Amino acid sequence: MNLLLDKYKRQSRYTYLMHRPPLKHCRVCGTAVVYRLPDDGDTKERAVCPACATVHYENPLNVVGTVPVWGEDGGQVLLCKRNIEPRWGKWTLPAGFMEMGETTAEGAARETDEEAGAQYEMQALFSIMNVARVGQVHLYYRARLLSTEFNPGHETIEARLFTESEIPWDEIAFKTVKETLERYFDDRRKGRFGIHVLDIA
Missing domain, CATH: 2.20.70.10 (Ubiquitin Ligase Nedd4; Chain: W;)
Known part of the structure; x- marks a missing residue:
């Protein structure tokens, strides 16, 4: 109950x-x-x-998270299978609403701890996405995993690594996550990572 x-x-x-x-x-x-x-x-x-x-004044909310990757070439990305609504059972990057009193990087780190239970090293800001229709801004940081041992929290059914070809693209929970993943693998192929700013309809 x-x-x-x-x-x-x-x-x-x-x-x-x-x-x-x-x-x-x-x-x-x-x-x-x-x-x-x-x-x-x-x-x-x-x-x-x-x-x-x-x-x-009613202002937008910030959603913060990470793109945690494994391997010298960053060829695998960590995704979490959601154990909460909406999109129960769909795959997502570890992310959630920013809390009062924390920076965007601190919030992204906290969400990664809570949802994936991963050991990682925070890296640079990677994507900023304006989702104006719901009054949100989504920010994702790159993160380098230090271990393949995960201890996901109660909001996650399963946390596992995927190569680009293994990602269940039709089962990704949110458009912002899909856009971030696509740009991560594009940048990886180019051999350089930038900061991506997008407007999500």
Whole structure:
């Protein structure tokens, strides 16, 4: 029962973060907010409190993760099979929502620890993807695996290494993950890695 409740809570939180409803009440005094142009000259409608005049700014969320690779040539990449919704049973790179008080690299490292239980060395930022339709920015760092021993957490069914030809491309959970993987292997063939900035429809 507790496992089912935990799964429901995780799914509900993800659904909320993916489809955040408009703010209804002021976070300062609790009064119902009104969406209008603020009096400070802002040109975008905001949630404004008519009681205490607080203007609430609703900003995009950051999703952070890694592209963990193994081998001298980085020919294998570590993927995690999801044990949570959405996309239960699909494959993904270790990633998740950034927490307060951490940098993007720290968040990516934490998610890699939690989802894959991998030993690795963080490397450079690799991809930045704007997913404007859901108010998110996804950032992935390259990471060099130090071991092939993995101890995935409860959000992962299985963590395993894939070569490019072995990746189940039709079973990749998210478009941002697929785009990042494709660019990683493209850069690997070229022998140099850059930073990729993409807009995801």
